[in-house]
Amino acid sequence: MTTTTALDLTSELLTATAVSKAWPFEEARKIVKRYEATGFPKTVLFETGYGPSGLPHIGTFGEVARTSMVRHAFRVLTGDKVETRLLCFSDDMDGMRKIPDNVPDPAELAPYMHQPLTAVPNPFRSDYKSFGDHNNAILRRFLDTFGFEYEFASATDYYKSGRFDEVLLRAVERYDEIMAAMLPTLGEERQATYSPFLPISPKTGRVLYVPMKHVNAKDGTITFDDEDGTETTVPVTGGRVKMQWKPDFGMRWAALGVDFEMFGKDHGPNAALYDRICEILGGRAPEHFIYELFLDENGQKISKSKGNGLTIDEWLTYAPTESLALYMYQKPRTAKKLYFDVIPRAVDEYYAFLAAYPKQDAAAQLTNPVWHIHDGNPPQLDLPVPFSLLLNLATASNPENPTVMWGFISNYAPGTTPETHPHLDKLIGYAIQYFRDFVKKDYRAPDxxxxxxxxxxxxxxxxxxxxxxxxxxxxxxxxxxxxxxxxxxxxxxxxxxxxxxxxxxxxxxxxxxxxxxxxxxxxxxxxxxxxxxxxxxxxxxxxxxxxx
Missing domain, CATH: 1.10.10.350 (Arc Repressor Mutant, subunit A)
Structure with missing residues (x-):
């Protein structure tokens, strides 16, 4: 995504940003207000989280796209005078608690249950050493293709390199405060065994969900019974221990100084708890944005492990990336179904917004999704035929290749060729592929x-x-x-x-x-x-x- 700063905007647009009701501006103003009394730090940090327990789905991409839109709005509001970073954080040190349904040979992974995802062998036989590394690479590949400006972070690397050590030692010191925050949120049985620390077994390499026998703030160690019953003491530093997922949110925010993070509605009830842990560990909780979840065609929550949603590659087989970005921008607080049938409408809506943009006043342009999709600089494209019409043309003409489609289009709009309209040529390819894979004809005889x-x-x-x-x-x-x-x-x-x-x-x-x-x-x-x-x-x- 290209970057356009406030200095590139007209005075009319700059004035409109101050009152724009577009949700990225509303979120960006929260961050501006966060520092109005103290002044901005050297860097304002935006973060997104990713759990690589399964192949990345479009919801993961949506989190990065939406956060990038807020980041751009913030840069415009501040005149691009404040340094910003977007950190895409992968929780790849989590233990594999379930074998995903969509891996080639699920039985192959059975011996590695509860080991960190970056310690589980890669079942896809790609060039990446572990299951976690493979899934991280898939996510990065798409983010790079789309042109996001981001930094990738691995939980495994951060824990093992010592990036979290200072705050982990603080967590040992403030163990009782953390437990006091956590225990009221748990059932009676869970309270009896709960610990915010998850040691990595020195013997089996598995992530252990075991109670603590002793927490030594002076030495920075925890003591527990390993899987074979042996009492074991390990330091909380150097990647020997990770934190439970709820305390991990707050720990990460405190350690990194995160200013903004969005997450799905399923995390909403825990937001206050994440904030409290962050504050206990000496940090300031970030600004939040809670979005609704994506659903499959049956109205079920999309799951990476089930693979019941569209993958990033699947969407891009049938439509350009801009249509996907539009789908992410629209109504983020409304639950939306995410399956193949939504693609054609998203494509046509994107081009409709793009065509409307030059005719709009400044206020309307700032609420037009294409302004946010293209960082304030939407392209000028001439699309003589909408995508839905291309699909119907494919239905009627049964094209074997784009040449057939171009024959109709050239007659309809003389002078229009693949060379003059390369964007349209790509859409024709998408339309043919979508027609082949999804359009089912059911003719009936006329009465x-x-x-x-x-x-x-x-x-x-x-x-x-x-x-x-x-x-x-x-x-x-x-x-x-x-x-x-x-x-x-x-x-x-x-x-x-x-x-x-x-x-x-x-x-x-x-x-x-x-x-x-x-x-x-x-x-x-x-x-x-x-x-x-x-x-x-x-x-x-x-x-x-x-x-x-």
Whole structure:
């Protein structure tokens, strides 16, 4: 993502930033207010967390994208005079408590249960040593491809290198305070065995969930019974111990001085506890943003271990990255389903926002998602054909390659070629791939009334010039429908004062001609597909050849 500072903005836009209701600006103003009494530190730190227990999904990417949008808004508000960092932190020292369903050979990982993810062998046979390293690499690969400005951090590296040692020793000193904060949040049985420290067994290498027998603040050590019953004492430093996930949040915030972190609704009830642990350990809790969770097509929470959501690569097989960024920007506090059917709409909405941007005033531009997706500098693109129409063109033309699609587009918009519109060429490739993988045709035969309507429609189209525009074609279709009683809607009025047209007319066209329940504006489709080609399609439908 390119970076645009406040100095690049017009005075009108700068004025509008102060009152913009766009959520990234609202969050950025919280960080500005955080330091209005003391002045800014040298660096304001934004952080995102990632649990590499399974392959990264789009929700993980969304957290980075959204945090980047807040970061950019903050840089604009401060005139880019305050240094910022975005740290993408991977909790890869967590023990593997469940074998993911989507690894090649789950049984292969069974002996490594409860070992840190960076100690579990890589089941994907890639160049990375461990399961955690492999999943971290997948996340970094996409973030790099998208162009995010970030730093990657590994919990394993931070614990083992001593980056957390100072605060871990402080946690030993303030063990009783941490326990006093944690125990009221636990059930009676859990209270009896709970410890904020999780030692790594010196014998098995597993992350142990065991009670502490002794916590020595002077020596910075903890004592516990290892898996074989042997009483064992280890220092909390140097990666020999990690913290339970709830105290780990607060410990990390205190150790790194995090100023902003967003997390999903499932963490919301624990936010105050994370803050309290951070304060006990001498830190200042960061500003929060709690977003709603993504759901699969069945309304279930997306899980990395289940693999029931779209992966990053899957989305990008069928749509450009900007459409994914738009999906992340829109209504972050509203639960949204995340599956293949949402992709076409996201693509078309992105280009609609992009087309609207130059015509908007400063206030509207700052609430336009493309301003935040492109760091305040949206590109100027000419897209003569929307993505949904490309999908319908693919449905009607059954293209084997983009050349077929370009033949229709060149007739529709002379002078438009892959060289003049490379962005459109990419969209055609996405449309063909989406059509091949997801568009299922279910043609039905027309009944007697529908045959009459289609015959009349074909005849009407034959009266039009070959280069008739979409509006002319649409009006011709409406004229046909108004003359057939079944398609007259007496709750609507036509321009002539007669009955309007029922949506059932166009639904019939989509079902009979395209084998789909829904479709584009009919006039726009015919203008692109061609009048002669549409009449041939109608003829095939009347002969019963489309279903075959």
């Amino acid at each position: 007697a009334v529908e045959r009459q309507a289609l015959e009349a429609l074909s005849a009407k189209l034959g009266e039009l010039p070959a280069d008739a525009d979409g509006e002319t074609i649409q009006n011709a279709a409406l004229d046909v429908a108004r003359g057939i009683e079944r398609y007259q809607d007496h709750n609507k009025k036509s321009p002539s004062g007669g009955p309007g047209v029922s949506v059932a007319f166009f639904q019939m066209i989509y079902q009979v001609l395209l084998g789909q329940e829904r479709g584009p504006r009919f006039g726009s489709f015919v203008a692109l597909y061609g009048i002669a080609e549409t009449r041939a399609l109608i003829d095939k439908a009347l002969k019963g050849e489309l279903g075959a």
